[in-house]
Amino acid sequence: MTSKIVPVIMAGGKGTRLWPLSRATAPKQFIQFIGDKTLFQETLSRLADPELYEAPIVVTNEEFRFLVAEQAREVGVKLSAMLLEPVARNTAPAVAAAATLASDLFGDKAIIQVLASDHEIVADKSYYDCIRIARDTAAKGKLVTFGISPTEPATGYGYIEIGDKLPEGAHAVKRFIEKPALEKAQKMLEAGDFYWNSGMFMFSIPQLVSELTEYAPNVLKAVGKSVSKAVRDLDFIRLDADAFAKCPDISIDYALMEKTPNAAIVPSPFKWSDLGSWDSVWKTGTRDESGNVATGSTTLVNTRNSLVMSHGVHLAVQGLDDVAVIASEDAVYVGHLKDSQDVGKLVKLLANAPATSKLTETHPTSYRPWGGYTSILNGDRFQVKRIFVLPGKKLSLQKHHHRSEHWIVVKGTAEVTIGENVQMLRENESVYIPLGEIHRLANPGKIMLELIEVQTGSYLGEDDIIRIVDEFGRH
Template sequence: MAAKIVPVIMAGGKGTRLWPLSRSTAPKQFLQFLGDHSLFQKTLQRVSDPELYEPAVIVTNAEFRFIVAEQAQVVGARLSSILLEPVARNTAPALAAAAFVVARDHGEDAIIQVLASDHEIDANEIYRDCIRLARDTAQAGMLVTFGITPTEPATGYGYIEIGEELAGGARTVARFVEKPNREKAEALLATGRYLWNSGMFMLPIRLFLTDLATFEPEVHARALAAVKASRRDLDFERLDAAAFSEAPDISVDYAVFERTAHAAVVPSSFPWSDLGSWDSVWAVGEKDADGNVVGQKASVSDTRNSLVLSRDIHVSVHGLDDIAVIASEDAVYVGRLADSQNVGQIVKALARNEATRSLTEVHPTSYKPWGSVASVLSGERFEVKRLSIAPGRKISLQRHFHRSEHWVVVKGTAEVTLGEETRLLNENESVYVPQGVTHRLANPGKIPLELIEVQTGSYLSDDDTVRLDDEFGRL
């Protein structure tokens, strides 16, 4: 009997390769580039079939815990656990901890599918066939990775050399190859024996943990200790910081796959991209007759083979070819689409300069457990923000010693607490929150509550917030 698969989704990365939309505190897996859902939400939807999958385990960090929970709720995803890493320790310790959690909750005979949360995949029938083959191969006693059929001599991926054929069509792994230069990539493709390393796996728990204990006993021991000493925090499970921080910083490829005698690969021809650069976003996007991928807040004329996206302002592009124009609320990137792999160099330069460092770290829109807040305008002694509060959610009961606030309801109904008084505000109504007064804002309605908040005072930073009561444990 075919076992159900427990998905393990790795969602803790802080990449900035798709700057200026992605930042270290707003990575690409949680952003909507093309379409109505984030890459993380699309990943959840790919593992939603209850006939094939158990509820998913999410591995992330404390900083992203609320956006993970919120985005999962929006798409109605079933979750088994949201596992919080106290520190970043590469993929081997993170995956080991997830494996121990699955073994605890589902038994050591379980099969896990390890997925990145920021890949774009066409989950067509070929994809589903590959998933079933990988599951069957894992049940037969192999540690399985997915090798993508190359479409070009890409230098941004590692490669897998295929070996002997196994039952059903999987292959043994002859060897792994690090990311090659262009010349070497062309030579690898010419042999017809190499696949791109996708970083996705299908693993029988017992075999994976046995091999891990053999090759990296410290990773095994520290991950197990971190799970045994973990604690519940609302809907999350926090790994023990002391134990997990002592785990070696090593990838699962180096820790297990390059050393095991049980490595197998499923050759996979379904459309796949890790969306590691703007040219890869263009490649998977829906193009017009001139080869352009254009967002809703953008327009083009006499322009070909270009990518134009804007989060806020409308952007118009004329008379260009092979160009990426990406506009966030506070920064714009313009460059040759073919050179977009070099965005990382720009980000590093910005990060070295104190005046521009925040552009690589903090996004104008930040996500909270109750919704989101976006900076609209700021100046000396004032700041204007746009707040969105999800139905049934509320901010903490709080007060500020150095600022006052004005709230204007744009959409929905607000339940406002000022001192001992609580009242409702409807659209186009406003309220003044004096400095030092205890206050709270809640959304009692069925639609998102949107407000404009104007802060005024001598000190406007978040550390002037004193929380007296909070349903998310942030006192």
């Protein structure tokens, strides 16, 4: 039985509102926006106090499992578990599954804190004061949420009206309000006693289970079966797919918080944003004297109150006001900041057109458990990639039916297996892998291995890989 808080991080979302940096296979929680850490890594950093927290449980999906593991490793945070959802079923099943696992790992009286992996939070003293108030309130049998002090009449958030103050410092919840129209949001801002619904929670496991039994028994039943049939795979716990698929697709707010008489809210003055649009990224950034937030390779002339970010090409912006100009490696978005809530509609148009659908799904850079690769140039019957392999990692022993490959090492040392032959390649050395030949690439060194791969052949898709041996259990 632990007396510390067990953090549960929700990291499975596939948001596209921050396109083109955010894609279906590389969503915003795993991307560096401002600073040298991703939002997921910033979330992990807020859980660093070993006096307050146990090692976190991360709830994510199959697609992101190696991203989660690698980004946690980069910031030196050990995870207590990584729970893989076979299908997306909203927050109520995810929270129930994590609570069931936390009960097994830390005792059935543990307190869990549910966090989003993609929020921007300033974790100052007021933040940790709120965490402790929420913990003490949850220990008394309340289901606790964090209400953010509103700074404007925002229409993109739900609101919570607070009621009487409770002994531990939280307040009873009077009512939850759906995302309001501007006029209603303005009235709530003026009235006080209304807070933004942050989507962060604190629960004691016994109280959570008790209330799910009463208000969402079908969620609890399906999740219980899914956890009991879960399978361990390397560092991951895979929930049973058939049982989990039977869970209702419902949020913890609808399933529980809006029904229970035991809901409590901690009024929270710390700086918070869900970074749900480019407008909110601009608001949380550090603005220059012209009101601009600029990151990456950029030049701004006679431009005001704008967000300019580049993850690739150099962006030069002249004579504009109130715009977002965002460049990824393969796409550029330009629009008024005030319209940035509607980027999702644009992404749907792109996704529905065969010529542009790939721009909404994947980045030129893809991450794998051993490192990853960036697509540099695609042509008729040839493709050029930059491959990077982490120290001590190796790719699967594999072969291809339709392509041959040339590898040129540009950094580090490569151990190359071709058929029965194993050889070492150093910087500026190269090797040729004929079509159909069994081969493997490994990094035996202490620094990142980087090489340029030139593929030639009649078909160059990623599915032309026949894995013979793979230490990550892929087929």
